Amino acid sequence: MDERVLANFLAPDESLRTIPAKRAKLLTRFHPDCAALRRYLVVDEFLTREHCFYWRNGGTVDV
Secondary structure: OOHHHHHHHEOOOOOEOOOOOOHHHOOHHHOOOHHHHHHHHHHOOOEEEEOOEEEEOOOOOOO
């Protein structure tokens, strides 16, 4: 990833300073926030959330 992009989002200790708005700049190897991951999955309609419960959209899966 471009060093200028990294400098915008990472602090000197390489911790994430802000969450990038663009998907291409999400810096997944630096961002362990599972709440943000759930939020992105809900926004992209892979998960549904209601009354603090989450479930996968799209029907059933044969196991």
